[in-house]
Amino acid sequence: MPDADLDPFGPEPWLRLGELTFRSRLLLGVEQYTDPAVVRDVLDASGADVFITTYDLERTRSSLLLSDLDREVDLARFAWIGTTSFAHSANDAVETSRRLRDSLGLDVIKLDVRDDSNMPDAAATVVAAKELLNDGFSLLPFILPDPATARVLEGMGCSALRLMASPVASYRGLVDEAALRSCIDAVGVPTVVEGGLGSTAHVSRAFEIGADAVLVNTMVARAPDPGRMARAVRHAALAGGFAAGQLDTPA
Template identity: 60%
Template sequence: MSSATASKDVVTEPWLCLGDRAFRSRLILGIEQYTDPTLVADVLRAAGCDVFITTFDLEQTRPSLLMSDLDQAVGLDDYVWIGTTSFARSRQDALLTARRLRESYGIDIMKLDVRPSDNLPDNGQTITAAAELLAEGFEVLPFILPDPETAVALEQAGCAALRVMASPVASARGVVDERAVRDTMSAVSIPVVLEGGLGTPAQVVRAMELGADAVLVNTAVAQAPQPAVLAESMRHAVRAGRLAVDQDLVAPLAD
């Protein structure tokens, strides 16, 4: 299947616009776990993604791909570039990572993560870091635990979108507290991405049914026996969940 064919059925009206950069695909894939640029290209095309995410590992303990190799395999000009601070364990690390990404690549859209040693988003540090990045001219997409008060604070600060944790990263548990997630999404008017622990297409369908504007998947696809096949399955799951919402066919909240 060509990349044009793979992405055709997920191209919709943008769910997020930042200046002249439009986010149309409602499936976002993290690529931090890959070591083969050709595989990165395969999964992004199979998923119909239009976003490319990159980061710095401040500790320099994780494998990384050369940007030149990625550009040759992926064709990076075809994607909206955003940065991520997904390896940051503190507010200070998140700020340093964001600034280095802007200095090196001109990236000003930041997928903000502040996850201490427990690997769960620290809502308080995230609010503080978001305010600092916004003051420096970044567009900020922060990752938080479900909490309406935090969501409202970040919206009022000027964040472009929110990312809400469905369940712990890499847990494959799906959306563990549907009511808390729904309440958090309902508290704001900016787009919301659900991510963390979305390990199967069925879980992605449910995330979309709950009202997410998009989902972000990483570990499930990266560790699958055939990552590109699961990426394509996730693409169809996003579409199925969105159609269920459009047709008012959503199952009630879990108890």
């Protein structure tokens, strides 16, 4: 079970979308796992309160069955959101989102549209966001730290913005802090820093420059002991949140 002395991350949600509340400032991707027991361990250790799932339109990627996960993890205790992390076009992102709504009733989407080099595609993201917002989805799009794109998506009605710190799975951390700060300061919606976070220091630093939350995936999934790394990242998020003044209750 999660560490009682670290739950919840904060007394108030940093994001509220309808009936869903996001209190933990650490989001954890689980697409890379093949063992339900490891998913259980990392979710418990991380203290994450959001479960992220997707639909593979191509049906070419191995993934865990939700029925298998449900035997290891109490999925009912999480706020569920969908992701379009496999999408490489606006059409794919829209179709994936609609499949997630039809099959699982999810209308909060972690919107990713990436180009052939696995970088966020701003133009395609805006196109997909427009259509999905018109369909009544709540969106958390993934973008490069570009204030102009951030303002456009905020103006369209996106609920939060996810800013790329460095290329996904690169472990390079926050390569351009000035750009990230500028983007965070340019908008009024919550911001999540993710992509390329490769150490606990990177996680803490994201909060210190103003992020509301972080999302990690590869650094935990590929660690020798994912559960241990998830717990370390959780402590780093708490440390960064206290340093930034976002958390004011003792751990």
